[in-house]
Amino acid sequence: MKLITRNTDYALRAVCYIAQQKKIISVDELVAVLGVPRPFMRKILQKLSQEGITESYKGQGGGFKLKLATKKIYLTAIMSIFQGPLSLNGCFLKKDICPNRRKCVLRKKLLFIEKQALNQLKQINIEALAKG
Amino acid sequence: MKLITRNTDYALRAVCYIAQQKKIISVDELVAVLGVPRPFMRKILQKLSQEGITESYKGQGGGFKLKLATKKIYLTAIMSIFQGPLSLNGCFLKKDICPNRRKCVLRKKLLFIEKQALNQLKQINIEALAKG
DNA sequence: GACAAAAGATACTAATATGGTATCATTAAC
DNA sequence: GTTAATGATACCATATTAGTATCTTTTGTC
Numbered sequence: 001m002k003l004i005t006r007n008t009d010y011a012l013r014a015v016c017y018i019a020q021q022k023k024i025i026s027v028d029e030l031v032a033v034l035g036v037p038r039p040f041m042r043k044i045l046q047k048l049s050q051e052g053i054t055e056s057y058k059g060q061g062g063g064f065k066l067k068l069a070t071k072k073i074y075l076t077a078i079m080s081i082f083q084g085p086l087s088l089n090g091c092f093l094k095k096d097i098c099p100n101r102r103k104c105v106l107r108k109k110l111l112f113i114e115k116q117a118l119n120q121l122k123q124i125n126i127e128a129l130a131k132g
Numbered sequence: 133m134k135l136i137t138r139n140t141d142y143a144l145r146a147v148c149y150i151a152q153q154k155k156i157i158s159v160d161e162l163v164a165v166l167g168v169p170r171p172f173m174r175k176i177l178q179k180l181s182q183e184g185i186t187e188s189y190k191g192q193g194g195g196f197k198l199k200l201a202t203k204k205i206y207l208t209a210i211m212s213i214f215q216g217p218l219s220l221n222g223c224f225l226k227k228d229i230c231p232n233r234r235k236c237v238l239r240k241k242l243l244f245i246e247k248q249a250l251n252q253l254k255q256i257n258i259e260a261l262a263k264g
Numbered sequence: 265g266a267c268a269a270a271a272g273a274t275a276c277t278a279a280t281a282t283g284g285t286a287t288c289a290t291t292a293a294c
Numbered sequence: 295g296t297t298a299a300t301g302a303t304a305c306c307a308t309a310t311t312a313g314t315a316t317c318t319t320t321t322g323t324c
Contacts, residue, residue, distance in 0.1 A: 001135060001218060003242055006283065026299065039285050046301065059292030062299040075238070086133060105260045106144070106207070110135060113252045117245045128237045138312065158270065172313050178272065191321025194270045
């Protein structure tokens with residue numbers, strides 16, 4: 001059961017670092033600080049820019065800064081960028097075994113667990129994470 | 133975010149079916165009813181027997197029946213057979229970004245979410261699932 | 265006892281998701 | 295114009311999950 005993938009983790013670390021530095025940060029700096037493979041880090045930062053989390057500056061002295069206040073960048077946003085929609089998978093059980101999907105215990109429980117987890121995750125933003 | 137894999141799902145369906153029929157069930161019957169590939173179903177049933185969930189009978193008229201009361205077979209038991217330990221992954225953030233792991237917001241939240249999810253899952257047994 | 269119908273054991277292959285690399289094009293500061 | 299940066303994109307590697315194949319062992323039935 002994996003809630004957070006490496007992609008997301010690297011992205012979080014990068015975003016936290018950028019948040020802390022409050023200036024334009026190049027991939028090279030991130031690589032030096034975070035120890036993530038350079039091309040992979042680049043890919044992640046590009047994605048973050050495409051998705052409007054960061055803003056990029058080309059050319060000498062270029063790099064990335066946050067596009068939004070740290071308060072407004074949510075963990076769930078970054079998770080869904082790298083991991084797709086956050087819903088847990090539903091009940092696989094087919095009709096003949098689980099004739100009434102609405103009443104299916106497993107399905108209901110899984111949905112409940114999903115809701116609980118999302119409620120927690122939704123509360124987390126970069127402001128909180130960057131503080132340490 | 134996947135809570136339950138296909139393995140587990142097939143296993144659950146098989147166990148529920150066996151529970152409902154209350155007699156020895158062959159893989160062929162399970163395959164016919166559940167539409168799961170035969171060799172895969174076999175592998176799953178073998179595993180369930182090795183792990184003490186089902187009991188197997190060789191030879192003509194053989195097959196599988198449950199070894200325990202449906203009340204005593206927990207979803208979490210079957211999940212861990214096919215998916216390994218159920219704990220969610222911890223916080224990836226490294227020291228330099230997240231200097232105090234004990235205070236790390238993300239880590240704490242993820243652990244809490246894990247606990248909540250497990251609490252729910254632990255309540256589910258085959259008795260409840262087999263009812264539909 | 266021979267045969268057939270079942271599971272046991274085990275090794276292999278395929279598909280998918282994730283993690284990671286490589287390369288060329290574009291932009292902007294100096 | 296050169297250099298230092300990102301943009302775009304295509305590719306490769308690894309791990310996990312899903313699924314197959316095959317041979318052995320057991321047991322009921324004739």
